Amino acid sequence: MSAELKPVEDQVMVVTGASSGIGLTTARMAADRGAKVVLAARSEDALRELTEEIRRSGGDATYVVADVSDREDVRRIAAEAVDTYGGFDTWVNVAGTFLYGKLEDTPVEDMREQFDTNVWGLLYGSLEAADHLKERGGAIINIGSVASDEAIPLQGSYSASKHAVKGFTDALRMELENEDAPVSVTLVKPASIDTPYADHAKNYMEQDATLPPPLYAPETVARAILDAAERPQRDVYVGGGAKGMAALGHYASRLMDKMMASAFVPLQRRDEPPHAHGPNNLDAPTGDLEERGDYDRHVSETSAYTAASQRGSLTKALLAGAGVGAAALAVYARYRSRRGRSKGSGTGHSETERRHSVGEIPQQSR
Template sequence: MSADLKPLEKQVVVVTGASSGIGLTTARMAADRGARVVVAARSEEALRELTDEIRHSGGEATYVVADVRDRDDVREIAATARDAYGGFDTWVNVAGAFLYGKLEETPVEDMRDQFDTNVWGLLYGSLEATNLLKDRGGAIINVGSVASDRAIPLQGSYSASKHAVEGFTDALRMELEQDGAPVSVTLVKPASIDTPYPDHAKNHMDEAATLPPPVYAPETVARAILDAAENPQRDVYVGGGAKGMAALGHYAAGVLDTVMEKLFVPMQKDDEAPRRDAPNNLDESTGDLEERGGIDRHVSETSAYTEASQRRSLTGLALAGLGAVGLALYARSRSKRRGEKSGERETEGRRSVESVAQTRRKRG
């Protein structure tokens, strides 16, 4: 049985991890488009401010202070939606915990805590949503990552958690399809997104953390999520770079390994030293209604690839090719820029040497 999803303005949408980044952007956008929203996160102050903001703009919203690592908290989210609106139509699992560092230098306890949020929290949410939606119909939307398909060095634990998310999501989809349940199950796989992700991450590197390009705006993910809330979809890559990386990893894994090792390792390190005393969302709530991270590089506000894929106006092969071409062009431009910078440094060096030589000749 296929899912017959309602228009967004007739839906109740649950969003976890709604106090910052993708979750916050999705909740605001859903409310702007007429949905009633139930927002959940650990920060009550941020959630109260968000719901007041939505109500003052004419929308309907309620909040639940919840840590998705606690199954009883997740059950409370569903109970609140039932009490306030009679249930929900779409459940979006966004809440995530972030880690940077080589695997051998990252405490196993931190990895376990990350899995509690990224895997068990999402699993609890999905099962709670299934319990209601398998009878009334609706959508379960899980936010994975390009790291669901392709592991990223220095984010190995995060990658492992997102691989688990993909496996769970695919299995849940098949079981619901086999039961004939009118539920759409979608996995959203963003590329790097300009959210406070690096600032909120627990960092075990010797340098401050940053995001590898290409980087997209959080609105690109929110639009993809809300499209999937109205139109059943299996999975959605947000950003052509995400699809290109997944395709290259599938067809030329060794090549992508080399690209990762040579480019993605240094591109995740900033020049500054990390702030060891800064709060991180592994150990505490860090959501403060910040959608973006203020990255100082180009941020793509849209993704032609994602829009085309969700309109289903291109074949799967063409979409994979488009993503791969985008990644190749990016890698080429990155290499060219590095070459130009190297050339500039060499030219400046030659000029310095020539200047010193001229000075010495004049003195002689």
């Protein structure tokens, strides 16, 4: 049985991690489109403010203060949706925690806590949603990452959690299909997104953390999520950069390993010591209604690849993905060449100069 999904304006939508970044942008966009939204996060002040904002704009929203790593909290989210709106049509699992650092420098206890949110929290939400939607029909949308396919150095624990998210989401989809349940299960895999990700991350590096290019606006993810809420889709890569990295990792895995080790390590470190941006979201709630981050790189406001792939234009999508992959290879080759010349001449380039060099990727991939 295929899932028959309602237009967004006729839906009740649950969004976890709704107090910042992708979750916040998605909640606002869904409410603007006419959906009734159930907002969940740990930050009560932010949730109350967001709910009032949506209501003032003529929307309909309610909220639940919840830590998704606690299954009883997740059950309370579902109960609020049932009590307030009679149920829900789409459940979007966005909540996540972030860690930077070499694996050997990162306490295992922090990795376990990250898995409690990124994996177990998403698992609890998906199972709660599946139980509800088997009779009603609807969509489960899980936020993975390009790191679901391609591990990223200095974010090894996060990458492992997103690999687990992919495995769980794929298995859940197959089991629901086996039951002929009218439920669409989508895994959304964004590239680097311009959110407060690096500011909210717990950092075990000696330098300040940042995101590697190319960067895309959080609206690109929100649009992809709402599209999947209306039309059943299996996987959605947000940004041609995400698809290009996944394709390169699949077809040229050793080359991708080398590129990641050489280029993506410096691209995630800024030339300054770590500085406090406030609490990290592993240890405490950090949501304060911030959609965007503070990055000194180009941010693409749209993704031609994602739009083409979601509309079924396979040829255009493949060309866009291939273009990004070629651009990444060209920039990597330039990076290696400049690094070699630097070593040979004895005059090195600074970290900032290397970052700006590789940061040309977004310009070439637009």
